[in-house]
Amino acid sequence: MSEYDYDLFTIGAGSGGVRASRVASAYGAKVAVAEEYRVGGTCVIRGCVPKKMLVYGAHFAEDLEDCRNFGWEIEGKKFDWIKLRDAVLADVDRLNGAYTDTLENHGVEIINERAEISGPHEITLASGRKVTAKYILVAVGARPFMPQFPGSEHAISSNEAFHLDKVPESIIIAGGGYIANEFAGIFNEFGSKVTIVNRSDQLLRSYDESLRDRLLQISIMKGIDFKFNTHFESIEKTEDGQYKVRFTSGEERVVECVMFAVGRVPNIEGLGLENAGVELGERGEIKVDRFSKTNVDHIYAVGDVTDRVQLTPVAIREGQAFADTVFGGGDPVAVDHSCIPSAVFSHPPIAAVGLTEGEARNQCGSVKIYQSDFRPMKNVLAGRNERSLFKMVCDAADDRILGIHMIAPEAPEMMQAAAVAVKAGLTKADFDATTAIHPSMAEELVLLK
Structure with missing residues (x-):
């Protein structure tokens, strides 16, 4: 009999946590995973998967124009945001069920509660129940960073963008990274007047300059407006339900929606990491070695909470490598974080x-x-x-x-x-x-x- 309730207790059922849990269970470990929201994580529930579906929907705007020179005539075309939104959310429900089935079919116990590390090898659930585990894996991901200034509570993040009741007639999107540019392309194709506001003077800093310049040129040609070296001062809700945005330059704009896409921060709050002595980095990320182990021998972390490379396939590889290393019985496996391909689903x-x-x-x-x-x-x-x-x-x-x-x-x-x-x-x-x-x-x- 083991001295612990579980061989592995995973906190967070996103892409990395799900992969690690099911592979560890396949190796014979007794595994439980705690998830306070929905199985699937950011990518499946409120990230790359539903966003890519919106990207597909947005492509039809230009395809329906271009098809005329290919001999097609389409009368009475119109776009129904609610129909697309609800179809995307329904598929998210399907994927949530599929990920749940995957864990259950591999013998992983799913605990639909928030979990907190409360001591060495000990986890306390929101219900008050305490369990123990030989190994603990933290795979809770990250969340959108929302800056604080007067009226900033009126802004949405990418999380809420999937649930809007209508396509805004005008929207300011703050940020210059891939999320900002992707949603700018989506809303522009759906008919919004889009303005990207960026505090620096360039987009997509990690990409080659030639590509950045080309995307900027094409985006401007498509009607997207850009404001560089610009900072927010305040957002004020107007009597007609719109938002007056004031910049530190003194300029003002009135729009129907303001969205922030200015980076993501690790979800470390309330995990009890301090109870176990887990070391954090300057940005709040969990510090790990090349095998995803923290400074505490029995606690590991994978995915966005480590802030190494915030990409879903990387989290999956890290989860796989963790399970292979700890439960596989072979040589330790480390993920090579060099030469990782990436994409921006812009237009x-x-x-x-x-x-x-x-x-x-x-x-x-x-x-x-x-x-x-x-x-x-x-x-x-x-x-x-x-x-x-x-x-x-x-x-x-x-x-x-x-x-x-x-x-x-x-x-x-x-x-x-x-x-x-x-x-x-x-x-x-x-x-x-x-x-x-x-x-x-x-x-x-x-x-x-």
Whole structure:
């Protein structure tokens, strides 16, 4: 008989926690997972999955215009936000059930309560029940950061954007990262007058400058307004239910909705981490080693709460590696956080893997850049002037590909395969030796000059 109630107690049933729990259980561990809200976490419930569905819905706005040059005539088209919203939320319900079934089918006990670490190997549930576990895994994710200033309570975050009763006629979106740009594209296609307000002078700082500039150019052409180096002073609700936004510059704007997308912060409050002596970083993140272990031997953490790389597939890999390491019986497994591909589901989307041109020059000195700047075939026939850009960054010394960057329709779909090549250390010559698939946008990857 074990001296503990569970071999593993996971706090948080998001992507990382679910993967870790079910794999640990498959290895024979007795596992429980506590979740105070819904199984699935940010990505499934209020993040990348429902957002991607809104992105799909938004694409039809341009497709219905472009189809005319392809011989289609569509009369009486109209957009019903409520129908899309409710369909997306219904699918979220389906996914919540699917994730729940996955855990239960793997023998994981689901406890629908908030959990707090109350001592060494001890967890106290919201009901007052106390349980013990040999290992504790914290996988509670992160939440949108909401700045505090007069009237800031009138602003929404991305969480609430999925539940709006109507598409706002006008919206200010604060932030310059991927969430801000994605929702700007969504609301713009649905007919909102969108303004992005950013406190710095650039968008998407971690992406290659060429892609950032191209997205800005296209977004302006689509009608999105931008205000850089701008800070909020106050938000005031007007008599007609709108919001008067005042900036520190003295400028004022009246809009129907204000949304903040200025970063995410780890959900560490009320977890009892101090009771166990778990060390935190400067941003409140749980500090872990390469095997996701905290400074306390029996407590681990994965996903956004560690603030390493805030991406769902990374959390899943960390959860898998944790379970393999602690319960798999083999050698310890660490996740390689280098060369991680990523995407921004803007209009058009961005995808990237590896080093930007600036990063490559700083690290390697001499680099070679190959580019293709073109108008996709569909855009040509549709009469749309929007251009795509592919960029390959190579080490001048050995021709090895250091990074690939794209802004184009379906860029994320193409990047997944390209990322394998970059991760494998292939060279520009390997791409040159590969026969193109014609006609396609992807063929530009093997025809770069």
